[in-house]
Structures are given as structure tokens and as C-alpha cells.
Amino acid sequence: MRWSETAFVVALLVALGLWCVWVAASRLDRLHRKVAASRSVVDAQLLRRATVAAGLATSGQLDPVSSVLVAEAAWASLSAGAAAGDAGVLPPGMRDLLATDEPTAGSGPDDRGRVESELSATLREALGDPDDVAALRADPDGDELLGSLGSAWYRVQIARRFHNEAVAQTLRARRGPVVRLLRLAGHAPAPRTLELDDEWPAALGRPGARAGEGRP
Template sequence: MSWSEIALVALGAVVVGLLFAWQGASRIDRLHRKVAASRIALDAQLVRRASAAVELATSGALDPASAVLVADAAYAASDAGAVTSPAAALKMDGLDSARERAESGLTATLREAFGSPEAVHDLRAGPSGEVLEGLAAAWYRVTLARRFHNEAVAQTRRVRRLWYVRLFHLAGRAPMPRTVELDDALPHGLEPAGG
């Protein structure tokens, strides 16, 4: 082989390598966008659940002490979730620990306020049944949004662990995304009417 043939083969190898690097970087970028979009969707669902909890607390369906506790926990979750800037909503680090604790606290407070599945059934049959259905639907959407977000994070982390992604630093300076871990299990008897 002459030097020109060797140069042509080397140039072809470089072009193929650059093409794979470009495709890998594009894939990671798409995954990062998916994580950011799923986090924004999760934030919206958490806010919707907190407002549904406040609506339930003010509906008169709960006893006064439980209503105050639920409203307080919902406002604490809303305050912990206040986004200070648009860039904060696009972070890859999941929710901060204070927000996760506040959202888990709202879940625990609601679970405690409902008590048994029979009490939930009685609330559904009462005049505030529609408000309770709204809370159940919002709560179910939170569960789904968190699962979608955590799956997007898992996909991104799997791709970022590939040897060529790390070797060529294809993820750039983007931080490694984190999952959102909070207690969002529905109480027994509160499953949405459709599910």
C-alpha cells in the first residue's frame, strides 16, 4: 500500500469515528431533553396534586383537624416546590431533598387522614366524592410521571456509562441525572375510578 492509500483509509476511519461520535452525542442530547421534559411534567403533576389536596381540605369532607394537617402539608409541598428561575426547572439533579421530604410528607398526611379503605369509600359516596376523584386522578398522574421520569433517567445513565461516551466525553458538561425518590403510593381504596 502506498502512503496515499494509507492516508485515504485513515481519513475514512476518522470520518466514520466522527459520524459515530456525532450520533452518540445527539442521542445523549435527546435523552437529556427527555429527562428535562419529564421533570417539568413531574413538577406540574406534583403541583396539581397539592392543589387537589388543598381543595379536599377546604371541601369539608375531612374532620377539621385532618383538614388543617392536609392543607398545611399541601402548602409545605407547594412552598418547597417553588421554582425560582426557568433554569432551575431544567436541572438534571431531580428534586432537592427538601421537596422530596415535603411531597412524601403530603403523601403520609393524606394516607393518615383517609384512614381505612372503608373511610375512603364513604368519602367517595359523600357530597365531596368529585373532589376526592380529582385528588385520586392527580395522585395517579404523579405516580406515572415519577415512573416516566425515573425511566428516562435510567436510560440516560445507561448510555452515559458506555465506554465510548466516557472516552470521548460525549455528554459534555451536563451533570449526571438523578432519579426522584419519594413516597407516592396511593392509599388503598383511592385508586382512580377508571383504574
């Protein structure tokens, strides 16, 4: 093989290698962007659920004890998802119902998962009696609140499922030999799934059955 042919083969191999690296880097970048976007969607839906829960707590539809417990859990969720001191998403009467004046924002993914799990557990307890839920649905305002809560809760479940799948895809890509050898991930932190208890209250019926009735 002449030197020109050898040089051509080498150049072709180098070009092919560079192309493979570019493809791997581009895919990894897209996956990281996908994770960031999906996490923003989850945060928005969690904030929406907490807002509806806060509205339910201040509506007078629940008993006094449940109202306070749901309000406290919703307040913690809102403060974990929104900027500290931003009370624009709070319904009227929220501050009057709670003893605290300012929210304490969560400091990380584990804190967010814990706070949201506590809200889920509190709502399941408050809406655990089918008779109470039926009485709420008999009232137009209560039915609207439960419909909105159902819609928000269902969207939380779907958004978190897509986010965790995006994280899994990104982690698989980061473990690829080319990515690891050339350190294409750079200093970008490895994404983490959002683990939380989002089990649906049984008394509300099948998750998503009323998803279309909630307000956007």
C-alpha cells in the same frame, strides 16, 4: 497498498469515528432533554395533586384536625413546586386555615421527595378509614374531590416512573466508553431520580381506577 489508498482508509476511519462521536453526543443530548421534560411533567403533576389536596382540606369534607394536617402538607408541597410567594394555585380559605403566611420552598431533590412523601403519608392517614371515604363519596362534592385526587395521584405515579426510567437511560449513556473518554457530557450534572413515597391510600381503591374522572 499505495499512499492514496492508505489515505482513503485513514480518512474513512476518521470520518467513521467522527460520526460515532456525533451519534453519541446527539443521543446524550436527547436523553438530557428527555430527563428535563419528564421532570417538568412530574413537577406539574405533583403541583396538581397538591392543589387538589389543598381543595380537599378547605372543603369542609374532612374533620378539623385532618383538614389542618392535609392543608399544611399541601402548602409545603405547593411551596416546593411553585415560585415562592405564588399563591395563585391556592384554593380560597387556604391562608385562613394555616398559621403561616408565606411558603418555604424546598432547596433540592431530596427536600422535594421528603415534602411529597409527607403529603402522601398525611393523605393516607386522612383517608385511611374506608367508612370515612365511603361517606365522602356519598356527597357529590366529596366524590368529585376524591376523583380529582385519584386522577392526580395516578398521574404522579406514572410520570415519576417515566422520569426515573429516563434518568436511568441517561446514566447508562453517560457511562459509555466513548462518552467517558471524550467527556461528551461536559459540565452537565448527572441527572437524579426522584425518590418519594407515592403509595396509594388503600381506601381509595385500585390506583388509576378513577383516573378518568378527575378534571384536567
